[in-house]
Amino acid sequence: MSAYAELEARFRRMGLIGDAGAILGWDRETMMPEGSNAARSETVATLRVLRHEMLTDAKVGDLIDEAGGDNALDDWQRANLAEMKRSRIHATAIPAGLVAALTKATGECEMVWRNARPASDFAALLPYLKKVLDLTREKATVKSAALGVPPYQALMEEFEPGGRTERIDAIFDDYAAFLPGFLDRVLTHQANRAEPIRPKGPFPIEKQKALGECLMKLIGFDFNHGRLDVSAHPFCGGVPDDVRITTRYTEDDFTQSLMGVLHETGHAMYERQLPERWRWQPVGEARGMSVHESQSLLIEMQVCRGPEFMAFAAPLMRETFGGSGPAWEADSLRRLYSRVARSFIRVEADEVTYPAHVILRYRLEKKLIAGDLALEEVPAAWAEELKGLLGIVPPDDRRGCLQDIHWPDGIFGYFPTYSLGAMTAAQLFDSAKRTDASILPSIARGDFAPLMAWLRGNVHGLGSKLSTDELLTRATGRPLDPAVFKAHLKARYLA
Amino acid sequence: MSAYAELEARFRRMGLIGDAGAILGWDRETMMPEGSNAARSETVATLRVLRHEMLTDAKVGDLIDEAGGDNALDDWQRANLAEMKRSRIHATAIPAGLVAALTKATGECEMVWRNARPASDFAALLPYLKKVLDLTREKATVKSAALGVPPYQALMEEFEPGGRTERIDAIFDDYAAFLPGFLDRVLTHQANRAEPIRPKGPFPIEKQKALGECLMKLIGFDFNHGRLDVSAHPFCGGVPDDVRITTRYTEDDFTQSLMGVLHETGHAMYERQLPERWRWQPVGEARGMSVHESQSLLIEMQVCRGPEFMAFAAPLMRETFGGSGPAWEADSLRRLYSRVARSFIRVEADEVTYPAHVILRYRLEKKLIAGDLALEEVPAAWAEELKGLLGIVPPDDRRGCLQDIHWPDGIFGYFPTYSLGAMTAAQLFDSAKRTDASILPSIARGDFAPLMAWLRGNVHGLGSKLSTDELLTRATGRPLDPAVFKAHLKARYLA
Numbered sequence: 001m002s003a004y005a006e007l008e009a010r011f012r013r014m015g016l017i018g019d020a021g022a023i024l025g026w027d028r029e030t031m032m033p034e035g036s037n038a039a040r041s042e043t044v045a046t047l048r049v050l051r052h053e054m055l056t057d058a059k060v061g062d063l064i065d066e067a068g069g070d071n072a073l074d075d076w077q078r079a080n081l082a083e084m085k086r087s088r089i090h091a092t093a094i095p096a097g098l099v100a101a102l103t104k105a106t107g108e109c110e111m112v113w114r115n116a117r118p119a120s121d122f123a124a125l126l127p128y129l130k131k132v133l134d135l136t137r138e139k140a141t142v143k144s145a146a147l148g149v150p151p152y153q154a155l156m157e158e159f160e161p162g163g164r165t166e167r168i169d170a171i172f173d174d175y176a177a178f179l180p181g182f183l184d185r186v187l188t189h190q191a192n193r194a195e196p197i198r199p200k201g202p203f204p205i206e207k208q209k210a211l212g213e214c215l216m217k218l219i220g221f222d223f224n225h226g227r228l229d230v231s232a233h234p235f236c237g238g239v240p241d242d243v244r245i246t247t248r249y250t251e252d253d254f255t256q257s258l259m260g261v262l263h264e265t266g267h268a269m270y271e272r273q274l275p276e277r278w279r280w281q282p283v284g285e286a287r288g289m290s291v292h293e294s295q296s297l298l299i300e301m302q303v304c305r306g307p308e309f310m311a312f313a314a315p316l317m318r319e320t321f322g323g324s325g326p327a328w329e330a331d332s333l334r335r336l337y338s339r340v341a342r343s344f345i346r347v348e349a350d351e352v353t354y355p356a357h358v359i360l361r362y363r364l365e366k367k368l369i370a371g372d373l374a375l376e377e378v379p380a381a382w383a384e385e386l387k388g389l390l391g392i393v394p395p396d397d398r399r400g401c402l403q404d405i406h407w408p409d410g411i412f413g414y415f416p417t418y419s420l421g422a423m424t425a426a427q428l429f430d431s432a433k434r435t436d437a438s439i440l441p442s443i444a445r446g447d448f449a450p451l452m453a454w455l456r457g458n459v460h461g462l463g464s465k466l467s468t469d470e471l472l473t474r475a476t477g478r479p480l481d482p483a484v485f486k487a488h489l490k491a492r493y494l495a
Numbered sequence: 496m497s498a499y500a501e502l503e504a505r506f507r508r509m510g511l512i513g514d515a516g517a518i519l520g521w522d523r524e525t526m527m528p529e530g531s532n533a534a535r536s537e538t539v540a541t542l543r544v545l546r547h548e549m550l551t552d553a554k555v556g557d558l559i560d561e562a563g564g565d566n567a568l569d570d571w572q573r574a575n576l577a578e579m580k581r582s583r584i585h586a587t588a589i590p591a592g593l594v595a596a597l598t599k600a601t602g603e604c605e606m607v608w609r610n611a612r613p614a615s616d617f618a619a620l621l622p623y624l625k626k627v628l629d630l631t632r633e634k635a636t637v638k639s640a641a642l643g644v645p646p647y648q649a650l651m652e653e654f655e656p657g658g659r660t661e662r663i664d665a666i667f668d669d670y671a672a673f674l675p676g677f678l679d680r681v682l683t684h685q686a687n688r689a690e691p692i693r694p695k696g697p698f699p700i701e702k703q704k705a706l707g708e709c710l711m712k713l714i715g716f717d718f719n720h721g722r723l724d725v726s727a728h729p730f731c732g733g734v735p736d737d738v739r740i741t742t743r744y745t746e747d748d749f750t751q752s753l754m755g756v757l758h759e760t761g762h763a764m765y766e767r768q769l770p771e772r773w774r775w776q777p778v779g780e781a782r783g784m785s786v787h788e789s790q791s792l793l794i795e796m797q798v799c800r801g802p803e804f805m806a807f808a809a810p811l812m813r814e815t816f817g818g819s820g821p822a823w824e825a826d827s828l829r830r831l832y833s834r835v836a837r838s839f840i841r842v843e844a845d846e847v848t849y850p851a852h853v854i855l856r857y858r859l860e861k862k863l864i865a866g867d868l869a870l871e872e873v874p875a876a877w878a879e880e881l882k883g884l885l886g887i888v889p890p891d892d893r894r895g896c897l898q899d900i901h902w903p904d905g906i907f908g909y910f911p912t913y914s915l916g917a918m919t920a921a922q923l924f925d926s927a928k929r930t931d932a933s934i935l936p937s938i939a940r941g942d943f944a945p946l947m948a949w950l951r952g953n954v955h956g957l958g959s960k961l962s963t964d965e966l967l968t969r970a971t972g973r974p975l976d977p978a979v980f981k982a983h984l985k986a987r988y989l990a
Contacts, residue, residue: 013541013545016537016538016541017541017542017545019534019538020515020516020519020538020541020542021515023518023519023522023538024515024518024519027518027522031526031722032737033718033719033720033721033722033737034719035717035719035720035736035737036720036734036736036737038736039514039734039735039736039737039774040736040737042511042775043511043514043515043518046508046511046512046515047512047515050508050512050545222530223528224528224529224530225528225530225531226528227526227528239531239534240534241530241531241533241534241535242527242528242530242531242534242535279534280537
């Protein structure tokens with residue numbers, strides 16, 4: 001067996017163990033009774049450690065070195081080897097003691113955060129978050145050395161391979177400069193039109209579920225290879241051959257759950273259309289978090305909140321719930337689904353203001369990692385940033401720096417991918433429509449096949465073969481260009 | 496670390512991998528969409544291979560040898576070491592090539608069986624079953640050499656450690672001699688009484704489920720550590736901290752599903768009450784299949800089909816389904832639940848005739864493994880045995896030798912555990928009632944706590960610390976004594 005072939009065999013095994021962990025993770029959020037949480041943690045940790053041991057095995061390093069000189073490898077195999085190398089560098093960079101310390105510190109911090117958030121008690125969180133931050137800075141330092149990039153970027157690399165802070169700084173500064181004036185114009189424009197009427201419930205959960213499943217199928221979700229279930233926090237889990245998305249329902253309102261389902265369906269289609277030939281190999285996995293988020297936002301924001309899809313879906317909504325009157329008209333529903341407002345909570349923000357929440361966090365976490373901001377100063381810095389970006393100041397930390405689980409969980413460097421994803425989505429959809437003129441008229445008929453074919457050819461089917469920049473350049477002719485996103489916002493919110 | 500401590504660490508990891516496989520197995524039967532079957536097979540096989548590699552690692556053999564001389568070990572640790580050794584002998588006995596050949600042959604044979612059974616086409620199955628049998632005989636030979644017991648017994652060892660054919664021969668021959676005369680008397684006795692009236696449906700599935708859950712809770716099932724779901728073939732799966740039982744419902748009849756739920760609850764309580772201190776260690780696992788089956792049959796057959804429980808449960812059934820009239824009286828329901836009849840299908844047989852189906856299979860499979868019976872002769876031998884035991888001859892192979900999945904699946908040596916379990920159940924329950932006079936009156940009030948406490952102390956909490964014989968002797972004063980089962984049958988069916 002060649003060194004490369006042996007690597008494929010080893011990574012296949014790691015991939016399959018990862019699949020087991022993915023289904024167990026889904027089960028934990030959807031099916032598992034609470035009492036078995038401790039036992040489940042042991043099981044999941046064992047699988048993770050096993051995989052880590054396989055990846056950090058010195059023999060894998062030797063095989064990677066050897067395979068590097070193999071001239072018989074084709075493009076996919078070379079890309080696969082590069083991804084193997086990348087994941088191994090990440091796995092070997094951090095000493096076992098630091099991994100254990102971080103697991104312990106984030107576990108404790110998350111527990112404290114669960115109470116500190118509703119109590120708006122940042123002081124209670126502070127000592128725990130400090131420990132997490134100290135260890136994360138340590139991790140950033142060792143990763144920086146291993147990867148040869150600055151510390152914050154080294155953290156980001158886990159989620160966004162190839163992501164560079166200078167690029168992101170430029171993109172985000174540009175948006176931060178654009179936003180205040182644009183937001184004023186959007187809000188004025190919005191105020192000059194009639195307010196959309198909110199359909200009145202109750203909306204039976206069984207009907208919401210049926211509508212969600214119906215739209216999922218139209219998008220291309222194959223229920224022979226996936227499921228829709230309920231969990232406290234919606235997510236897309238499972239494995240490419242068995243994608244499992246979740247939502248949560250409330251009888252008062254169907255609109256949030258429905259858009260959540262469409263969002264997760266976007267993630268799911270990416271997983272489902274990953275290259276089957278490369279299943280259980282690193283190159284067969286999704287490219288990174290900004291591309292993943294671009295797929296959910298392309299479906300939810302670009303397509304499903306747009307006028308073509310709304311015109312198609314409004315009658316379905318009306319029929320499902322037996323509604324009638326102006327609240328159920330496509331235009332009213334569309335305006336309801338594209339309402340803009342200044343607000344404090346990131347996950348409830350609209351498409352226009354969402355990047356402000358991300359830019360704020362990105363700026364603060366970069367300073368935190370660099371040591372240029374003390375945790376004690378975060379609430380004040382938060383208020384100052386939000387004031388500059390949206391013109392509002394959070395009344396308390398619950399609606400400020402305590403709202404997200406990311407930092408207590410030790411996740412630094414993830415936030416930018418949300419907005420990079422939104423911008424990527426705009427650019428991809430713009431290109432898709434230009435390349436295939438049938439895409440938009442098809443969506444207006446509830447037919448997603450042309451769009452999905454384009455996405456398979458330009459994003460999904462490529463797995464991790466190309467870098468994010470290469471992928472975007474191949475699909476759209478250039479790397480990420482925030483002008484497309486801004487043009488989309490102007491067209492949607494000022495028309 | 497001592498050799499023993501290192502063994503515990505290694506087996507703990509194997510146990511946790513086994514837990515992952517158990518949840519994935521449950522998911523496959525209850526939640527997984529069909530399309531992901533192939534991918535799931537790969538995942539489950541990977542976990543199995545990993546565990547096998549860990550167990551057969553030469554280092555484990557060395558550690559077992561070394562730990563054998565460790566005088567500091569207590570009884571539990573010694574028993575644990577013995578179980579480690581036992582599982583390792585089983586794992587190392589069979590060459591990898593034979594394992595692979597058997598996996599392939601049984602996979603193919605099971606596929607053919609799925610069509611051959613409804614078509615009653617034994618000839619179609621024959622060549623595939625022949626391959627399975629040949630390989631199983633090869634396995635029996637190598638296992639026989641490794642374990643130092645005769646070939647059939649070596650196969651049985653996997654399911655029933657310590658099971659001996661001479662003992663089982665004697666027990667089964669005794670029952671075979673007892674049955675014909677006893678059955679005639681039971682049927683005459685039954686014919687002289689009014690037939691029970693069958694409650695008329697439909698019985699809404701939601702109500703059946705609620706009733707099942709209500710009775711499960713009374714028995715002691717903790718829904719914070721387990722679930723009840725639906726699958727094509729009911730089973731008890733999951734892990735001790737998260738026991739997952741299944742059933743299937745039909746609206747026409749609630750009685751079968753309900754007794755199925757109570758049966759699986761018996762299995763579940765055994766798993767739940769296994770010694771927590773020894774979780775993920777071999778000694779912490781259930782003793783063997785006859786003891787496991789004794790726990791389901793103790794709950795279903797000994798307790799729940801008995802007059803005390805029926806008197807308690809009948810009003811619950813009546814209320815659940817809004818029934819009234821003589822069909823819902825406790826005595827009628829009890830007689831309905833203890834109807835005896837000569838029949839062809841094992842899984843539908845009553846408590847009295849069930850052992851006949853088992854004895855038949857046991858006799859034939861012993862001969863098949865010994866080479867004293869050709870597969871071609873099985874249908875005729877089946878008819879002859881059934882005639883001798885029950886006085887009936889199957890009209891076709893569908894209702895004869897094609898009815899069970901066991902042989903096509905390569906499972907030889909398992910059948911006897913069903914009836915050994917039934918007899919063990921009778922003996923354990925008899926002792927429990929003698930030891931604690933409050934058990935039966937409590938059951939009559941729907942209170943299972945005294946019975947469960949006795950079972951925890953005498954069966955569940957012992958894990959695999961004692962052999963089956965030792966366990967039964969400790970709990971009842973003697974090894975398996977079929978007279979207790981016969982006395983139970985006489986009391987129930989001739990009174």
